[in-house]
Amino acid sequence: MMRIVPLVLAAGIILSGCNGNQSSSSPAAGSPSQPKVAIDQSTTSSISGTVHFAGTAPVPVKIDMGFDPACAMSPRGENFSSPIAAKEGKLANVYVYVKKSPVIGDWAVPKEHVVVDQVGCRYEPHVVATMVGQTVEFRNSDNTEHNIHAMPSENPGWNESQAPKSQAILKHFDAPEVMLPVKCNQHPWMKMYVNVAANPLFAVTDASGHFEIKGLPPGEYTLAAVHEKLGEKTMTLKVTPKEQKSGVDFSF
Amino acid sequence: MPQSAYNAALHRFTKLLAGLTFLLIAAGALVTSNDAGLAVPDWPTSFGSLWRIPHMVGGVKFEHGHRMLAELVGLLTIVLAIWTWRSDSRRWMKWLGVIALGTVIAQGVLGGMTVLFFLPWWISSAHATLAQSFFCIVVSMALFSSRLWLETPPANFAEHSSPSLRTLSLLCVLSILVQLMLGAAFRHSGIKLLPHLFSAAVVTVLLIWTASRALTNHSLPTAVRRPANALLGLLIVQLCLGLAAYLTRVQWGADAVQPQLAMVLSTVSHVIVGALLLATSVVLAIEVRRHILPVAATASDEALDKAVTA
Numbered sequence: 001m002m003r004i005v006p007l008v009l010a011a012g013i014i015l016s017g018c019n020g021n022q023s024s025s026s027p028a029a030g031s032p033s034q035p036k037v038a039i040d041q042s043t044t045s046s047i048s049g050t051v052h053f054a055g056t057a058p059v060p061v062k063i064d065m066g067f068d069p070a071c072a073m074s075p076r077g078e079n080f081s082s083p084i085a086a087k088e089g090k091l092a093n094v095y096v097y098v099k100k101s102p103v104i105g106d107w108a109v110p111k112e113h114v115v116v117d118q119v120g121c122r123y124e125p126h127v128v129a130t131m132v133g134q135t136v137e138f139r140n141s142d143n144t145e146h147n148i149h150a151m152p153s154e155n156p157g158w159n160e161s162q163a164p165k166s167q168a169i170l171k172h173f174d175a176p177e178v179m180l181p182v183k184c185n186q187h188p189w190m191k192m193y194v195n196v197a198a199n200p201l202f203a204v205t206d207a208s209g210h211f212e213i214k215g216l217p218p219g220e221y222t223l224a225a226v227h228e229k230l231g232e233k234t235m236t237l238k239v240t241p242k243e244q245k246s247g248v249d250f251s252f
Numbered sequence: 253m254p255q256s257a258y259n260a261a262l263h264r265f266t267k268l269l270a271g272l273t274f275l276l277i278a279a280g281a282l283v284t285s286n287d288a289g290l291a292v293p294d295w296p297t298s299f300g301s302l303w304r305i306p307h308m309v310g311g312v313k314f315e316h317g318h319r320m321l322a323e324l325v326g327l328l329t330i331v332l333a334i335w336t337w338r339s340d341s342r343r344w345m346k347w348l349g350v351i352a353l354g355t356v357i358a359q360g361v362l363g364g365m366t367v368l369f370f371l372p373w374w375i376s377s378a379h380a381t382l383a384q385s386f387f388c389i390v391v392s393m394a395l396f397s398s399r400l401w402l403e404t405p406p407a408n409f410a411e412h413s414s415p416s417l418r419t420l421s422l423l424c425v426l427s428i429l430v431q432l433m434l435g436a437a438f439r440h441s442g443i444k445l446l447p448h449l450f451s452a453a454v455v456t457v458l459l460i461w462t463a464s465r466a467l468t469n470h471s472l473p474t475a476v477r478r479p480a481n482a483l484l485g486l487l488i489v490q491l492c493l494g495l496a497a498y499l500t501r502v503q504w505g506a507d508a509v510q511p512q513l514a515m516v517l518s519t520v521s522h523v524i525v526g527a528l529l530l531a532t533s534v535v536l537a538i539e540v541r542r543h544i545l546p547v548a549a550t551a552s553d554e555a556l557d558k559a560v561t562a
Contacts, residue, residue, distance in 0.1 A: 061509055068310040081509035144309065149290050149370070157370045159293045185291040186310035189510040 076120025
Protein backbone atom coordinates (compact mmCIF):
# COMPACT_ATOMS: atom_id res chain seq x y z
CA MET A 1 0.00 0.00 0.00
CA MET A 2 2.76 2.42 0.99
CA ARG A 3 4.40 1.81 -2.42
CA ILE A 4 1.23 2.60 -4.31
CA VAL A 5 0.58 6.04 -2.80
CA PRO A 6 3.77 7.74 -4.06
CA LEU A 7 3.28 6.07 -7.45
CA VAL A 8 -0.22 7.46 -7.82
CA LEU A 9 0.93 10.93 -6.74
CA ALA A 10 3.96 10.83 -9.02
CA ALA A 11 1.75 9.79 -11.96
CA GLY A 12 -0.56 12.70 -11.20
CA ILE A 13 2.32 15.17 -11.09
CA ILE A 14 3.89 13.82 -14.31
CA LEU A 15 0.58 13.84 -16.17
CA SER A 16 -0.31 17.29 -14.94
CA GLY A 17 2.96 18.52 -16.37
CA CYS A 18 1.65 17.88 -19.89
CA ASN A 19 0.67 21.47 -20.50
CA GLY A 20 -1.93 21.79 -23.22
CA ASN A 21 -1.06 25.38 -24.10
CA GLN A 22 0.45 25.99 -27.49
CA SER A 23 3.12 28.54 -28.15
CA SER A 24 2.19 31.45 -30.35
CA SER A 25 3.96 32.26 -33.57
CA SER A 26 7.15 34.27 -33.28
CA PRO A 27 6.69 38.02 -33.56
CA ALA A 28 10.41 38.61 -34.13
CA ALA A 29 11.48 41.10 -36.75
CA GLY A 30 15.23 41.03 -37.19
CA SER A 31 17.78 40.10 -34.57
CA PRO A 32 17.71 42.21 -31.36
CA SER A 33 21.51 42.34 -31.47
CA GLN A 34 21.38 44.11 -34.85
CA PRO A 35 22.31 47.81 -34.57
CA LYS A 36 19.56 50.34 -35.28
CA VAL A 37 20.02 52.26 -38.50
CA ALA A 38 18.65 55.62 -39.47
CA ILE A 39 15.91 55.22 -42.05
CA ASP A 40 16.09 57.42 -45.10
CA GLN A 41 12.41 58.26 -45.56
CA SER A 42 12.99 59.41 -49.14
CA THR A 43 13.79 55.84 -50.22
CA THR A 44 11.10 53.96 -48.34
CA SER A 45 8.42 51.99 -50.14
CA SER A 46 4.94 50.71 -49.51
CA ILE A 47 3.23 47.44 -50.10
CA SER A 48 -0.46 46.72 -50.36
CA GLY A 49 -2.59 43.72 -50.99
CA THR A 50 -5.65 41.71 -50.16
CA VAL A 51 -6.16 38.71 -47.95
CA HIS A 52 -8.40 36.15 -49.61
CA PHE A 53 -10.43 33.42 -48.02
CA ALA A 54 -11.10 30.39 -50.18
CA GLY A 55 -13.28 28.38 -47.81
CA THR A 56 -16.81 28.85 -46.58
CA ALA A 57 -17.07 31.14 -43.59
CA PRO A 58 -19.26 29.86 -40.77
CA VAL A 59 -22.65 31.51 -40.47
CA PRO A 60 -22.47 34.27 -37.82
CA VAL A 61 -24.06 33.13 -34.56
CA LYS A 62 -26.40 35.44 -32.71
CA ILE A 63 -25.11 36.14 -29.22
CA ASP A 64 -27.50 35.85 -26.31
CA MET A 65 -26.90 39.07 -24.39
CA GLY A 66 -29.61 38.36 -21.81
CA PHE A 67 -26.65 37.75 -19.49
CA ASP A 68 -26.63 41.52 -18.92
CA PRO A 69 -29.80 43.58 -19.63
CA ALA A 70 -27.68 46.66 -20.40
CA CYS A 71 -26.10 44.77 -23.30
CA ALA A 72 -29.42 43.44 -24.53
CA MET A 73 -30.89 46.98 -24.54
CA SER A 74 -27.91 48.58 -26.24
CA PRO A 75 -28.84 50.88 -29.15
CA ARG A 76 -26.26 49.00 -31.21
CA GLY A 77 -28.76 46.18 -31.39
CA GLU A 78 -28.07 42.52 -31.89
CA ASN A 79 -24.61 41.10 -31.64
CA PHE A 80 -23.29 38.34 -33.87
CA SER A 81 -20.17 36.30 -33.52
CA SER A 82 -18.17 35.97 -36.71
CA PRO A 83 -14.66 34.71 -35.99
CA ILE A 84 -14.05 34.46 -39.74
CA ALA A 85 -15.24 37.79 -41.09
CA ALA A 86 -15.11 37.10 -44.83
CA LYS A 87 -17.14 38.91 -47.44
CA GLU A 88 -17.00 37.87 -51.09
CA GLY A 89 -13.83 35.93 -50.43
CA LYS A 90 -12.03 38.81 -48.72
CA LEU A 91 -10.90 38.35 -45.15
CA ALA A 92 -11.06 41.08 -42.50
CA ASN A 93 -9.19 41.25 -39.17
CA VAL A 94 -5.97 39.74 -40.45
CA TYR A 95 -2.79 41.10 -38.88
CA VAL A 96 -0.13 41.59 -41.55
CA TYR A 97 3.36 42.37 -40.30
CA VAL A 98 7.04 42.19 -41.10
CA LYS A 99 8.26 39.01 -39.53
CA LYS A 100 11.82 39.36 -40.77
CA SER A 101 13.31 42.69 -41.69
CA PRO A 102 16.66 43.42 -43.38
CA VAL A 103 17.26 46.30 -40.96
CA ILE A 104 16.20 47.50 -37.55
CA GLY A 105 15.37 51.13 -38.06
CA ASP A 106 15.37 53.95 -35.54
CA TRP A 107 11.60 53.97 -35.71
CA ALA A 108 9.88 56.29 -33.28
CA VAL A 109 6.92 55.04 -31.30
CA PRO A 110 3.76 56.60 -32.81
CA LYS A 111 2.25 59.24 -30.57
CA GLU A 112 -1.34 58.57 -31.60
CA HIS A 113 -3.33 56.15 -29.47
CA VAL A 114 -4.69 52.89 -30.76
CA VAL A 115 -8.34 53.08 -29.69
CA VAL A 116 -10.44 50.10 -28.65
CA ASP A 117 -14.02 50.86 -27.69
CA GLN A 118 -16.50 48.67 -25.89
CA VAL A 119 -19.79 49.44 -27.47
CA GLY A 120 -22.92 47.29 -27.54
CA CYS A 121 -20.95 44.78 -25.46
CA ARG A 122 -18.50 44.11 -28.26
CA TYR A 123 -15.00 45.32 -28.94
CA GLU A 124 -14.53 47.72 -31.82
CA PRO A 125 -12.31 46.99 -33.62
CA HIS A 126 -11.96 43.26 -33.13
CA VAL A 127 -8.26 43.18 -34.03
CA VAL A 128 -5.78 46.00 -33.52
CA ALA A 129 -2.06 46.39 -34.02
CA THR A 130 0.29 48.58 -32.05
CA MET A 131 4.00 49.23 -31.85
CA VAL A 132 5.91 48.32 -28.72
CA GLY A 133 5.46 51.21 -26.27
CA GLN A 134 2.56 52.78 -28.17
CA THR A 135 -0.49 53.66 -26.09
CA VAL A 136 -3.61 51.55 -26.46
CA GLU A 137 -6.69 53.38 -25.24
CA PHE A 138 -9.54 51.22 -23.96
CA ARG A 139 -12.86 53.07 -23.83
CA ASN A 140 -16.21 52.00 -22.46
CA SER A 141 -19.13 53.58 -24.30
CA ASP A 142 -21.58 51.09 -22.81
CA ASN A 143 -24.04 51.59 -19.99
CA THR A 144 -22.58 48.64 -18.16
CA GLU A 145 -19.37 47.75 -16.41
CA HIS A 146 -16.73 45.74 -18.25
CA ASN A 147 -13.51 44.16 -17.17
CA ILE A 148 -10.62 44.20 -19.56
CA HIS A 149 -8.48 41.14 -19.14
CA ALA A 150 -5.34 40.94 -21.25
CA MET A 151 -3.89 37.44 -21.50
CA PRO A 152 -0.45 37.91 -23.06
CA SER A 153 2.31 35.34 -23.27
CA GLU A 154 5.22 37.76 -23.78
CA ASN A 155 3.97 40.78 -21.79
CA PRO A 156 2.73 41.07 -18.19
CA GLY A 157 -0.96 40.17 -17.82
CA TRP A 158 -3.49 42.56 -16.36
CA ASN A 159 -7.17 42.72 -15.54
CA GLU A 160 -9.03 45.95 -14.75
CA SER A 161 -12.66 46.84 -14.43
CA GLN A 162 -14.07 49.85 -16.22
CA ALA A 163 -17.24 51.60 -15.10
CA PRO A 164 -19.88 52.65 -17.68
CA LYS A 165 -18.75 55.59 -19.83
CA SER A 166 -15.81 56.19 -17.51
CA GLN A 167 -12.34 57.46 -18.23
CA ALA A 168 -10.35 55.47 -20.77
CA ILE A 169 -7.79 52.97 -19.56
CA LEU A 170 -4.40 53.59 -21.15
CA LYS A 171 -2.02 50.69 -21.62
CA HIS A 172 1.10 49.86 -23.55
CA PHE A 173 2.89 46.62 -24.28
CA ASP A 174 6.64 46.33 -24.05
CA ALA A 175 7.34 43.14 -25.96
CA PRO A 176 6.33 42.09 -29.48
CA GLU A 177 3.45 39.63 -29.45
CA VAL A 178 1.07 38.22 -32.03
CA MET A 179 -2.68 37.84 -31.39
CA LEU A 180 -2.62 38.75 -27.72
CA PRO A 181 -6.13 37.89 -26.49
CA VAL A 182 -8.13 40.43 -24.52
CA LYS A 183 -11.46 39.47 -23.05
CA CYS A 184 -14.22 40.53 -20.72
CA ASN A 185 -15.16 38.02 -18.03
CA GLN A 186 -18.39 39.83 -17.29
CA HIS A 187 -19.58 39.18 -20.84
CA PRO A 188 -17.91 35.95 -21.95
CA TRP A 189 -18.57 36.47 -25.66
CA MET A 190 -16.42 39.63 -25.69
CA LYS A 191 -12.99 38.87 -27.06
CA MET A 192 -10.52 40.78 -29.20
CA TYR A 193 -6.84 40.66 -30.12
CA VAL A 194 -3.99 43.12 -29.78
CA ASN A 195 -0.89 42.63 -31.90
CA VAL A 196 2.33 44.23 -30.73
CA ALA A 197 5.08 44.83 -33.28
CA ALA A 198 8.72 45.79 -32.82
CA ASN A 199 8.42 48.26 -35.69
CA PRO A 200 5.66 50.32 -37.33
CA LEU A 201 5.58 48.03 -40.39
CA PHE A 202 2.19 46.40 -39.88
CA ALA A 203 -1.49 46.63 -40.79
CA VAL A 204 -4.81 44.97 -40.10
CA THR A 205 -7.05 44.10 -43.03
CA ASP A 206 -10.25 46.08 -43.33
CA ALA A 207 -13.73 44.72 -44.16
CA SER A 208 -12.69 44.29 -47.82
CA GLY A 209 -9.59 42.32 -46.84
CA HIS A 210 -7.27 45.13 -47.91
CA PHE A 211 -4.07 46.19 -46.16
CA GLU A 212 -1.25 48.64 -46.78
CA ILE A 213 2.12 48.95 -45.05
CA LYS A 214 4.17 52.09 -45.59
CA GLY A 215 7.71 53.14 -44.74
CA LEU A 216 9.64 49.99 -45.69
CA PRO A 217 13.35 50.55 -46.31
CA PRO A 218 14.61 48.72 -49.41
CA GLY A 219 15.51 45.08 -48.88
CA GLU A 220 14.17 41.57 -48.57
CA TYR A 221 11.37 40.93 -46.10
CA THR A 222 9.43 38.05 -44.68
CA LEU A 223 5.85 39.16 -44.44
CA ALA A 224 3.33 37.28 -42.29
CA ALA A 225 -0.46 37.36 -42.25
CA VAL A 226 -2.03 36.04 -39.07
CA HIS A 227 -5.69 35.25 -38.46
CA GLU A 228 -7.08 34.37 -35.02
CA LYS A 229 -8.61 31.10 -36.25
CA LEU A 230 -6.89 30.33 -39.52
CA GLY A 231 -3.29 30.72 -38.36
CA GLU A 232 -0.35 32.22 -40.20
CA LYS A 233 0.77 32.51 -43.81
CA THR A 234 4.15 33.94 -44.77
CA MET A 235 5.82 35.15 -47.93
CA THR A 236 9.20 36.57 -48.85
CA LEU A 237 9.36 39.70 -50.98
CA LYS A 238 11.95 42.20 -52.11
CA VAL A 239 11.29 45.91 -51.99
CA THR A 240 13.24 48.40 -54.08
CA PRO A 241 13.61 52.13 -53.23
CA LYS A 242 10.43 54.24 -53.60
CA GLU A 243 8.45 51.26 -54.81
CA GLN A 244 4.69 51.08 -54.43
CA LYS A 245 4.19 47.37 -54.61
CA SER A 246 0.59 46.25 -54.91
CA GLY A 247 -0.96 42.84 -55.29
CA VAL A 248 0.83 41.45 -52.26
CA ASP A 249 -1.96 38.99 -51.64
CA PHE A 250 -2.36 36.22 -49.11
CA SER A 251 -4.82 33.39 -49.34
CA PHE A 252 -6.27 31.28 -46.55
CA MET B 253 -10.42 7.42 24.13
CA PRO B 254 -13.16 9.65 25.58
CA GLN B 255 -16.52 9.11 23.90
CA SER B 256 -18.51 12.25 23.23
CA ALA B 257 -22.26 12.43 23.87
CA TYR B 258 -24.52 12.98 20.89
CA ASN B 259 -25.11 16.71 20.34
CA ALA B 260 -28.08 17.02 17.99
CA ALA B 261 -27.61 20.76 17.44
CA LEU B 262 -23.92 20.44 16.59
CA HIS B 263 -24.61 17.53 14.25
CA ARG B 264 -27.34 19.44 12.44
CA PHE B 265 -25.07 22.48 12.20
CA THR B 266 -22.29 20.33 10.70
CA LYS B 267 -24.73 18.86 8.18
CA LEU B 268 -25.86 22.38 7.27
CA LEU B 269 -22.24 23.40 6.70
CA ALA B 270 -21.67 20.31 4.55
CA GLY B 271 -24.75 21.22 2.48
CA LEU B 272 -23.57 24.81 2.07
CA THR B 273 -20.10 23.60 1.10
CA PHE B 274 -21.69 21.42 -1.57
CA LEU B 275 -23.55 24.48 -2.87
CA LEU B 276 -20.29 26.44 -2.74
CA ILE B 277 -18.60 23.84 -4.94
CA ALA B 278 -21.51 24.15 -7.37
CA ALA B 279 -21.16 27.96 -7.28
CA GLY B 280 -17.43 27.64 -7.96
CA ALA B 281 -18.12 25.33 -10.88
CA LEU B 282 -20.60 27.89 -12.23
CA VAL B 283 -17.88 30.55 -12.11
CA THR B 284 -15.51 28.39 -14.18
CA SER B 285 -18.22 27.20 -16.58
CA ASN B 286 -19.30 30.77 -17.26
CA ASP B 287 -15.70 31.94 -17.62
CA ALA B 288 -16.39 34.50 -14.90
CA GLY B 289 -13.34 33.89 -12.71
CA LEU B 290 -11.96 37.37 -13.28
CA ALA B 291 -15.24 39.28 -13.58
CA VAL B 292 -14.35 40.89 -10.25
CA PRO B 293 -10.75 41.96 -10.78
CA ASP B 294 -9.70 42.62 -7.17
CA TRP B 295 -9.37 40.56 -4.00
CA PRO B 296 -10.00 40.50 -1.02
CA THR B 297 -12.18 43.48 -1.93
CA SER B 298 -14.82 43.37 -4.66
CA PHE B 299 -14.62 46.50 -6.80
CA GLY B 300 -12.76 48.18 -3.95
CA SER B 301 -15.20 47.34 -1.17
CA LEU B 302 -15.25 44.60 1.45
CA TRP B 303 -18.95 44.83 2.15
CA ARG B 304 -20.77 46.59 -0.69
CA ILE B 305 -22.64 44.21 -2.98
CA PRO B 306 -21.87 45.12 -6.61
CA HIS B 307 -24.40 45.20 -9.43
CA MET B 308 -25.03 41.48 -9.87
CA VAL B 309 -25.06 41.18 -13.66
CA GLY B 310 -23.04 39.21 -16.18
CA GLY B 311 -20.11 37.28 -14.80
CA VAL B 312 -20.17 39.35 -11.60
CA LYS B 313 -23.25 37.52 -10.30
CA PHE B 314 -21.36 34.22 -10.51
CA GLU B 315 -18.02 35.43 -9.14
CA HIS B 316 -19.39 37.66 -6.38
CA GLY B 317 -22.14 35.13 -5.53
CA HIS B 318 -19.38 32.54 -5.09
CA ARG B 319 -17.43 34.93 -2.86
CA MET B 320 -20.48 35.69 -0.67
CA LEU B 321 -21.26 32.01 -0.22
CA ALA B 322 -17.58 31.35 0.52
CA GLU B 323 -17.61 34.05 3.21
CA LEU B 324 -20.67 32.42 4.81
CA VAL B 325 -19.02 28.99 4.75
CA GLY B 326 -15.83 30.48 6.21
CA LEU B 327 -17.80 32.14 8.99
CA LEU B 328 -19.75 28.98 9.80
CA THR B 329 -16.50 26.97 9.81
CA ILE B 330 -15.13 29.28 12.51
CA VAL B 331 -18.30 28.60 14.52
CA LEU B 332 -17.99 24.86 13.90
CA ALA B 333 -14.33 24.78 14.98
CA ILE B 334 -15.07 26.70 18.21
CA TRP B 335 -18.23 24.73 18.96
CA THR B 336 -16.51 21.41 18.38
CA TRP B 337 -13.49 22.46 20.46
CA ARG B 338 -15.74 23.41 23.37
CA SER B 339 -18.34 20.67 23.28
CA ASP B 340 -16.76 17.53 21.82
CA SER B 341 -14.69 15.56 24.30
CA ARG B 342 -12.72 13.71 21.61
CA ARG B 343 -9.32 15.30 21.25
CA TRP B 344 -8.90 14.29 17.59
CA MET B 345 -12.34 15.70 16.79
CA LYS B 346 -11.34 19.05 18.28
CA TRP B 347 -8.28 19.08 16.01
CA LEU B 348 -10.36 18.01 13.03
CA GLY B 349 -12.37 21.20 13.55
CA VAL B 350 -9.13 23.19 13.60
CA ILE B 351 -7.97 21.43 10.41
CA ALA B 352 -11.31 22.33 8.78
CA LEU B 353 -10.74 25.95 9.75
CA GLY B 354 -7.16 25.92 8.44
CA THR B 355 -8.35 24.34 5.19
CA VAL B 356 -11.08 26.92 4.62
CA ILE B 357 -8.59 29.75 5.26
CA ALA B 358 -6.10 28.19 2.83
CA GLN B 359 -8.94 27.75 0.36
CA GLY B 360 -9.87 31.42 0.63
CA VAL B 361 -6.26 32.47 0.06
CA LEU B 362 -6.01 30.16 -2.99
CA GLY B 363 -9.24 31.67 -4.32
CA GLY B 364 -7.72 35.12 -3.92
CA MET B 365 -4.52 34.02 -5.64
CA THR B 366 -6.50 32.83 -8.67
CA VAL B 367 -7.79 36.40 -9.03
CA LEU B 368 -4.51 38.17 -8.32
CA PHE B 369 -2.47 35.95 -10.63
CA PHE B 370 -5.11 35.82 -13.41
CA LEU B 371 -6.17 32.19 -13.07
CA PRO B 372 -2.98 30.20 -13.57
CA TRP B 373 -4.17 26.63 -14.14
CA TRP B 374 -2.17 25.15 -11.28
CA ILE B 375 -3.55 27.59 -8.68
CA SER B 376 -7.09 27.18 -10.02
CA SER B 377 -6.69 23.40 -9.94
CA ALA B 378 -5.34 23.52 -6.37
CA HIS B 379 -8.32 25.72 -5.42
CA ALA B 380 -10.73 23.19 -6.95
CA THR B 381 -9.01 20.22 -5.27
CA LEU B 382 -8.83 21.83 -1.84
CA ALA B 383 -12.55 22.64 -2.09
CA GLN B 384 -13.29 18.95 -2.49
CA SER B 385 -10.96 18.11 0.41
CA PHE B 386 -12.67 20.64 2.66
CA PHE B 387 -16.05 19.18 1.71
CA CYS B 388 -14.79 15.73 2.75
CA ILE B 389 -13.54 17.05 6.11
CA VAL B 390 -16.93 18.59 6.90
CA VAL B 391 -18.78 15.45 5.74
CA SER B 392 -16.48 13.37 7.97
CA MET B 393 -17.21 15.66 10.91
CA ALA B 394 -20.94 15.24 10.25
CA LEU B 395 -20.41 11.48 10.26
CA PHE B 396 -18.35 11.54 13.47
CA SER B 397 -20.95 13.68 15.23
CA SER B 398 -23.90 11.51 14.17
CA ARG B 399 -25.95 9.48 16.61
CA LEU B 400 -25.24 6.31 14.64
CA TRP B 401 -21.47 6.83 14.98
CA LEU B 402 -21.57 7.75 18.65
CA GLU B 403 -24.06 5.15 19.85
CA THR B 404 -23.33 2.12 17.63
CA PRO B 405 -20.30 0.03 18.59
CA PRO B 406 -17.85 -1.11 15.89
CA ALA B 407 -18.79 -4.46 14.29
CA ASN B 408 -15.20 -5.81 14.52
CA PHE B 409 -15.75 -7.77 11.34
CA ALA B 410 -12.92 -10.12 10.41
CA GLU B 411 -11.86 -10.08 6.78
CA HIS B 412 -9.69 -12.64 5.01
CA SER B 413 -9.58 -11.41 1.40
CA SER B 414 -6.57 -9.82 -0.18
CA PRO B 415 -6.22 -6.98 -0.92
CA SER B 416 -8.25 -6.05 2.10
CA LEU B 417 -11.32 -3.83 1.89
CA ARG B 418 -9.38 -1.36 4.03
CA THR B 419 -6.71 -1.08 1.34
CA LEU B 420 -9.22 -0.97 -1.49
CA SER B 421 -11.37 1.72 0.11
CA LEU B 422 -8.31 3.86 0.76
CA LEU B 423 -7.19 3.41 -2.84
CA CYS B 424 -10.64 4.54 -3.95
CA VAL B 425 -10.24 7.82 -2.03
CA LEU B 426 -6.76 8.42 -3.44
CA SER B 427 -7.71 7.55 -7.00
CA ILE B 428 -10.80 9.78 -6.96
CA LEU B 429 -8.73 12.62 -5.50
CA VAL B 430 -6.12 12.23 -8.26
CA GLN B 431 -8.94 12.05 -10.80
CA LEU B 432 -10.47 15.27 -9.46
CA MET B 433 -7.06 16.96 -9.65
CA LEU B 434 -6.68 15.86 -13.27
CA GLY B 435 -10.23 16.94 -14.06
CA ALA B 436 -9.59 20.37 -12.55
CA ALA B 437 -6.28 20.69 -14.42
CA PHE B 438 -8.04 19.83 -17.70
CA ARG B 439 -10.89 22.22 -16.97
CA HIS B 440 -8.40 25.01 -16.31
CA SER B 441 -6.50 24.23 -19.55
CA GLY B 442 -3.39 22.94 -17.78
CA ILE B 443 -3.36 19.45 -19.28
CA LYS B 444 -4.96 17.54 -22.11
CA LEU B 445 -7.97 15.27 -21.70
CA LEU B 446 -6.16 11.94 -22.01
CA PRO B 447 -4.75 11.74 -18.43
CA HIS B 448 -8.27 12.44 -17.07
CA LEU B 449 -9.75 9.70 -19.28
CA PHE B 450 -7.04 7.19 -18.35
CA SER B 451 -7.53 7.97 -14.67
CA ALA B 452 -11.32 7.58 -15.10
CA ALA B 453 -10.75 4.00 -16.26
CA VAL B 454 -8.58 3.28 -13.20
CA VAL B 455 -11.15 4.83 -10.85
CA THR B 456 -13.99 2.87 -12.48
CA VAL B 457 -12.20 -0.46 -12.04
CA LEU B 458 -11.23 0.34 -8.45
CA LEU B 459 -14.69 1.50 -7.45
CA ILE B 460 -16.47 -1.47 -9.01
CA TRP B 461 -13.97 -3.83 -7.38
CA THR B 462 -14.34 -2.20 -3.95
CA ALA B 463 -18.11 -1.79 -4.05
CA SER B 464 -18.70 -5.32 -5.29
CA ARG B 465 -16.46 -6.67 -2.51
CA ALA B 466 -18.47 -4.73 0.07
CA LEU B 467 -21.85 -5.58 -1.41
CA THR B 468 -21.32 -9.28 -2.05
CA ASN B 469 -20.40 -9.85 1.58
CA HIS B 470 -23.87 -9.79 3.10
CA SER B 471 -22.63 -10.00 6.68
CA LEU B 472 -21.00 -6.56 6.49
CA PRO B 473 -22.82 -3.84 8.48
CA THR B 474 -25.17 -1.40 6.74
CA ALA B 475 -22.79 1.41 7.60
CA VAL B 476 -20.33 -0.13 5.11
CA ARG B 477 -22.78 -1.45 2.54
CA ARG B 478 -24.74 1.78 2.18
CA PRO B 479 -21.84 4.01 1.02
CA ALA B 480 -20.61 1.16 -1.20
CA ASN B 481 -24.03 1.09 -2.85
CA ALA B 482 -24.04 4.87 -3.23
CA LEU B 483 -20.55 4.74 -4.71
CA LEU B 484 -21.72 2.46 -7.52
CA GLY B 485 -24.79 4.59 -8.27
CA LEU B 486 -22.75 7.81 -8.28
CA LEU B 487 -20.10 6.22 -10.48
CA ILE B 488 -22.68 5.42 -13.16
CA VAL B 489 -24.11 8.95 -12.99
CA GLN B 490 -20.62 10.45 -13.07
CA LEU B 491 -19.55 8.46 -16.14
CA CYS B 492 -22.69 9.60 -17.98
CA LEU B 493 -22.06 13.21 -16.94
CA GLY B 494 -18.44 12.94 -18.02
CA LEU B 495 -19.59 11.84 -21.46
CA ALA B 496 -22.17 14.65 -21.56
CA ALA B 497 -19.53 17.22 -20.53
CA TYR B 498 -17.16 15.90 -23.20
CA LEU B 499 -19.80 16.09 -25.92
CA THR B 500 -21.23 19.48 -24.99
CA ARG B 501 -17.96 21.27 -24.20
CA VAL B 502 -15.17 19.52 -26.08
CA GLN B 503 -16.92 18.06 -29.12
CA TRP B 504 -19.79 20.40 -29.89
CA GLY B 505 -18.85 23.50 -27.91
CA ALA B 506 -15.13 23.90 -28.66
CA ASP B 507 -15.76 26.98 -30.78
CA ALA B 508 -18.77 28.27 -28.84
CA VAL B 509 -18.61 32.03 -28.57
CA GLN B 510 -20.26 31.97 -25.16
CA PRO B 511 -21.06 29.25 -22.59
CA GLN B 512 -24.17 27.33 -23.62
CA LEU B 513 -26.70 26.06 -21.07
CA ALA B 514 -26.02 22.40 -21.93
CA MET B 515 -22.28 22.75 -21.41
CA VAL B 516 -22.73 24.66 -18.15
CA LEU B 517 -25.22 22.11 -16.78
CA SER B 518 -23.15 19.09 -17.77
CA THR B 519 -19.83 20.42 -16.46
CA VAL B 520 -21.24 21.79 -13.19
CA SER B 521 -23.07 18.49 -12.59
CA HIS B 522 -19.87 16.58 -13.39
CA VAL B 523 -17.98 18.64 -10.80
CA ILE B 524 -20.55 18.30 -8.02
CA VAL B 525 -21.15 14.59 -8.55
CA GLY B 526 -17.35 14.23 -8.46
CA ALA B 527 -17.44 15.92 -5.03
CA LEU B 528 -20.19 13.55 -3.88
CA LEU B 529 -18.21 10.59 -5.18
CA LEU B 530 -15.11 11.64 -3.23
CA ALA B 531 -17.09 12.30 -0.05
CA THR B 532 -18.85 8.94 -0.35
CA SER B 533 -15.53 7.15 -0.82
CA VAL B 534 -14.21 8.91 2.29
CA VAL B 535 -17.28 7.81 4.28
CA LEU B 536 -16.81 4.25 2.99
CA ALA B 537 -13.12 4.23 3.94
CA ILE B 538 -13.94 5.55 7.41
CA GLU B 539 -16.72 3.01 7.99
CA VAL B 540 -14.55 0.19 6.69
CA ARG B 541 -11.75 1.14 9.08
CA ARG B 542 -14.24 1.32 11.91
CA HIS B 543 -16.08 -1.93 11.35
CA ILE B 544 -13.55 -4.21 9.67
CA LEU B 545 -10.51 -5.33 11.61
CA PRO B 546 -7.07 -5.01 10.05
CA VAL B 547 -5.76 -8.24 8.54
CA ALA B 548 -3.01 -8.47 11.21
CA ALA B 549 -5.55 -8.20 14.03
CA THR B 550 -7.77 -10.81 12.36
CA ALA B 551 -4.82 -13.19 12.00
CA SER B 552 -3.74 -12.75 15.63
CA ASP B 553 -7.33 -13.31 16.83
CA GLU B 554 -7.50 -16.51 14.83
CA ALA B 555 -4.16 -17.65 16.22
CA LEU B 556 -5.45 -16.95 19.73
CA ASP B 557 -8.64 -18.92 18.99
CA LYS B 558 -6.59 -21.85 17.74
CA ALA B 559 -4.37 -21.75 20.83
CA VAL B 560 -7.40 -21.66 23.13
CA THR B 561 -9.04 -24.55 21.23
CA ALA B 562 -5.83 -26.59 21.40
